[in-house]
Structures are given as structure tokens and as C-alpha cells.
Amino acid sequence: MHHFFKINKNMIIGVPKEIKNNENRVAVTPAGVSEFVRHGHKVYVQSTAGEGSGFSNEEYVEAGAQLLPTIEEVYAIADMIVKVKEPIESEYKLIKKDQLLFTYFHFASHQPLTNAMIESGAVCLAYETVEKADRSLPLLVPMSEVAGRMSIQEGAKYLEKPLGGRGILLGGVPGVKPADVVVLGGGIVGTQAAKMAAGLGSQVTIMDISIPRLRQLDDIMPANVQTLYSNGYNIRQAIKTADLVIGGVLIPGAKAPHLITKDMLKLMKKGAVLVDVAVDQGGCFETTKATTHADPTYVIDGIIHYCVANMPGAVPYTSTLALTNATLPYAVQLANKGWKEACKQNAELLLGLNVVGGKVVYKGVSEAFNLPYTPVEQVL
Numbered sequence: 001m002h003h004f005f006k007i008n009k010n011m012i013i014g015v016p017k018e019i020k021n022n023e024n025r026v027a028v029t030p031a032g033v034s035e036f037v038r039h040g041h042k043v044y045v046q047s048t049a050g051e052g053s054g055f056s057n058e059e060y061v062e063a064g065a066q067l068l069p070t071i072e073e074v075y076a077i078a079d080m081i082v083k084v085k086e087p088i089e090s091e092y093k094l095i096k097k098d099q100l101l102f103t104y105f106h107f108a109s110h111q112p113l114t115n116a117m118i119e120s121g122a123v124c125l126a127y128e129t130v131e132k133a134d135r136s137l138p139l140l141v142p143m144s145e146v147a148g149r150m151s152i153q154e155g156a157k158y159l160e161k162p163l164g165g166r167g168i169l170l171g172g173v174p175g176v177k178p179a180d181v182v183v184l185g186g187g188i189v190g191t192q193a194a195k196m197a198a199g200l201g202s203q204v205t206i207m208d209i210s211i212p213r214l215r216q217l218d219d220i221m222p223a224n225v226q227t228l229y230s231n232g233y234n235i236r237q238a239i240k241t242a243d244l245v246i247g248g249v250l251i252p253g254a255k256a257p258h259l260i261t262k263d264m265l266k267l268m269k270k271g272a273v274l275v276d277v278a279v280d281q282g283g284c285f286e287t288t289k290a291t292t293h294a295d296p297t298y299v300i301d302g303i304i305h306y307c308v309a310n311m312p313g314a315v316p317y318t319s320t321l322a323l324t325n326a327t328l329p330y331a332v333q334l335a336n337k338g339w340k341e342a343c344k345q346n347a348e349l350l351l352g353l354n355v356v357g358g359k360v361v362y363k364g365v366s367e368a369f370n371l372p373y374t375p376v377e378q379v380l
Contacts, residue, residue, distance in 0.1 A: 011041045011335040014078025014246060016071045017049035020085045022293035024052025024316035027082040027103065030063035032328045037064035040305065041335050046074045053320040054308045075099075080339075082331055084323065085310060086113055097121035098357070100339050102331055104128055107354055108254050108368040109282040117355045123339055125325060128280075129362060130352035138348070139330070141188055142322035144277075146312040148192030148248060151275040152200065153309070155181070155244040158297060158304050166271035168243050171201025178202045179243040184230065184259055184284060186213045189248030189277045197244075198225045205238050235259055240267050247276040247284040254364040255264075255282040262286050262300070270302035280305045340380055350376060 013036055015028045026049050028036075033043045045065040047057055057067055068074050075081065075094035083103035088097060088174075095101065098121060105126040107114045118123050127139035152170070159179065161167035172178035181197040183190045186208030194206045198221065206221070207230035208214055212345045214227040221227075228234055239245055239260065245268075249256055256278040265287065276288045283289075287300045290309040297306050312319035330349060343350040354362040359374040366373035 011338075012077055012079045013041055013043045013331075013335060014072045014074040014081045014085060015045040015049055015065075016081065016091075017046040018052075018084050019071070019090070020088055020310060020313075023310055023313045024087055024315055025084045025320045026050045026053050026316075027055075027084050027327070028053065028331075029320065029324050030055055030059040030065075031349065032324050032331075033060055033063040033065045035328060035332060036335060039332060039336055042066070044068050044074055044077055046071055053316040080331075080335060082327070086110070087116075089116075092116040092192055094120045095120040095265065096218050098123065100229050100334065102127070102327070102334060104280075105354060106280045107362070107365040109280065111369050114214060114355070114360075114365060114369060114371070118358050119226070119361065121358050122355070123353070123357065124355040125334070125339065125349070125352040126354045127352070127364075129364075130330065130348050132348055139323075139326050142326050143312050143319060144188035145192050146319045146322060147277045147314060148189035148246075149170065149191070150311050150315065151193050151246045151248070151277050152181070152196040152244075154296070154306050154308075155273045155275050156200065157314065158306055159243060159271075164271065164297070164299060165267060165273055166243055170197065170244070178224075180241050181246070182203070182238045182242040183242045183246045183248060184235070185208065185248035185250070186210065186227075187248060189250070189252065190246065191217065193246045193248060193277075194221060194225050198222050203243075207234065207238065230259075236264060236267060239264065242268065244273045244275070247274065247278050247288075249284045250278050250281055255368060256284045258284060258286040260285045260287075265301040265303045268303055271304070273304045273306060276305070276307045277311065279309050283307060343376075344380055353379070
């Protein structure tokens with residue numbers, strides 16, 4: 001045992017530059033690098049990886065990182081890769097057997113990625129399924145907060161006439177009614193969206209299936225936020241008058257349910273805006289298809305859909321700091337103890353394991369694609 005710990009004491013950590021469309025975040029900040037180095041690990045950062053978030057190569061070197069010019073070199077040298085977004089196709093071949101990947105994966109909504117990671121033989125630990133005893137998702141929370149707050153900013157923008165919307169100001173003005181905002185889901189995303197919409201002066205309805213949650217929201221929200229029990233009938237009624245609908249419903253590690261079907265769009269006002277924050281997990285509108293920051297919206301039945309799959313990527317300075325505040329303590333545990341020991345000792349990390357050495361060890365992923373499921377204990 002002691003010997004095993006020794007081997008892991010010096011882990012080589014690789015931080016590649018994100019290559020997904022308009023993804024400006026970075027997985028480790030210079031502050032994070034100095035933390036790894038302080039624990040005796042080596043950190044290799046791909047040149048300019050932090051630029052999109054406002055961190056220069058010089059800052060990384062000062063913090064104790066070594067720079068590598070190409071993504072290939074980062075993958076080749078690292079025991080553990082720390083990323084923000086799931087690997088994309090061009091990265092699949094770079095991933096080595098037994099290499100630890102710590103990033104967002106969202107496997108349940110992406111079969112080619114799941115298959116590629118099974119084939120790679122790597123250890124895939126997903127940010128989005130690391131879970132605390134109270135069922136909260138500590139590595140999803142900061143990004144849900146960013147996306148929830150941002151959804152209102154984007155919705156407000158696309159309600160403008162030149163961008164195709166109804167031409168309505170969210171808060172209205174004295175003598176003119178404010179916009180009607182419907183928020184589906186009373187979790188982190190929904191709560192932050194409702195708070196921002198209310199702050200701008202909108203009339204907000206927030207819907208959830210948990211009465212205790214609605215009760216909490218009713219207590220903490222300002223007077224222009226109403227709570228409503230979520231069922232098909234109530235959703236149909238609410239969207240008839242809605243100018244902006246935010247989809248923030250998520251089932252951890254599984255596909256999101258379709259709460260607004262295609263036929264329901266004709267109940268809505270022309271030029272209304274739908275923002276699907278759950279698009280990473282397949283989306284909670286039937287007509288959702290993932291878009292990018294380069295081309296964020298499309299129109300179906302006169303309804304504008306904003307379905308950008310990495311919303312926080314547009315505000316990278318804020319989201320990189322928020323994300324790394326949350327991920328770094330876990331990443332340091334993984335580096336210090338090796339993934340097996342760290343997962344044995346920390347139940348939160350254990351739940352992050354999704355695919356290990358060619359086996360699917362997370363129920364939601366095996367169910368999504370009918371893949372054989374291996375209890376995680378067997379790979380430890």
C-alpha cells in the first residue's frame with residue numbers, strides 16, 4: 001500500500017487547450033497550477049490554453065507549469081488530463097489506456113463519445129456526476145449558476161426585434177406591462193434564472209414537481225415571482241402568455257425529459273424565445289438541437305430557440321474561476337492519491353466514475369445505450 005502511494009506521489013497533469021467551438025474556458029488556472037506543484041506534481045499546459053479566459057502563458061510558467069506547443073504532446077505525457085469539455089473526435093486517438101480524464105462528459109446524450117471512451121481503456125471521471133451526500137452536484141453547480149443567470153441575458157437579447165424576437169423589453173416600463181417569463185425547473189438553473197428575470201422586472205412563473213422546493217422558492221423569491229406546480233396542463237397554460245421560456249430541468253447523468261413538445265409551440269406567441277439550458281443532456285424541449293455561440297439560434301413555428309450547448313463558454317473569465325474553484329480540490333485529491341485510492345476514500349468522487357478500462361460503471365450511461373453495466377466496486 002505504502003509503495004503504491006509513493007508511485008502516485010508525483011503525477012503528471014496535462015491541461016490541453018479547449019478546441020470545442022467558441023469554448024474559451026480552461027480547466028486549470030495559474031493558481032491551480034501552483035497548488036499542484038506545491039503537492040509535488042508536474043503540470044504541463046498547452047501553450048495559450050488560458051488565453052481565452054485571460055490567463056497568459058507567462059502566468060502559467062510563473063506558477064510552475066511547463067508549456068507544450070501541441071495538444072498531442074500534452075496527451076502523450078500526462079497521467080491525468082484535466083479539461084472542461086468532453087474530448088471531441090480529433091482527440092479520441094490521443095487518449096491512452098489507463099489515462100485518467102477529469103472533465104465534463106455528459107455521456108448519456110452522446111453515444112459516439114461513450115463508445116470511443118470504452119475503446120480507449122481510459123478512466124473517465126465526469127464532473128457532472130460527482131455527487132455529495134445531499135444529492136447536490138458540486139461541479140455542476142457553478143456552471144448551472146452561470147448558465148441560469150446568462151439564460152435571461154440571452155433571452156432578453158433575442159426578444160429584440162432586429163434579432164427576430166417579439167420586440168419586448170423584459171422589465172417593461174412604467175405604464176407598460178413587463179414581459180412574462182416562464183422557468184421550468186426550480187433547481188440551480190431555474191432559481192438563478194428566476195432571480196435575474198425578477199431583478200430585471202419581469203413577471204416570472206417558476207415551475208417544479210417538488211412541493212417542498214416550491215415552498216422554499218416561495219419564501220425566498222421577490223413578489224414578482226410566482227411558483228406553479230409542474231404538470232402538462234399547467235405548462236400548456238403558462239406558455240400561452242410567455243414571452244420567454246427557460247428550460248432548466250435535469251436528471252443527473254440521464255437524458256432530460258421533453259416538457260414542451262413540437263405541437264405545443266403553436267400555443268405560443270410568435271417571436272417568443274425558448275432557451276434550453278439542459279441541451280447538454282439532450283434538452284427539455286422536443287425541438288431542441290444543439291447550437292454554438294457562432295450560430296446560437298434557429299426558428300421553428302415562429303418561436304426562437306436558443307440552444308447553445310456550452311453557454312458558460314461565452315463568459316469564460318467568470319466561469320473558469322467559478323469552475324476551477326470547485327474542481328481543484330477534487331483534482332488535487334486524485335493527483336495525490338491516484339484515482340483508485342481517491343475514489344475509495346471519497347464517495348463523491350466515486351460517483352464521478354463513468355467509464356473505466358472499457359467498462360461502463362455508471363447506471364445512467366449503461367441504461368441510455370443498453371450497454372453492459374459493471375458495478376464500480378469491481379474496477380476498484
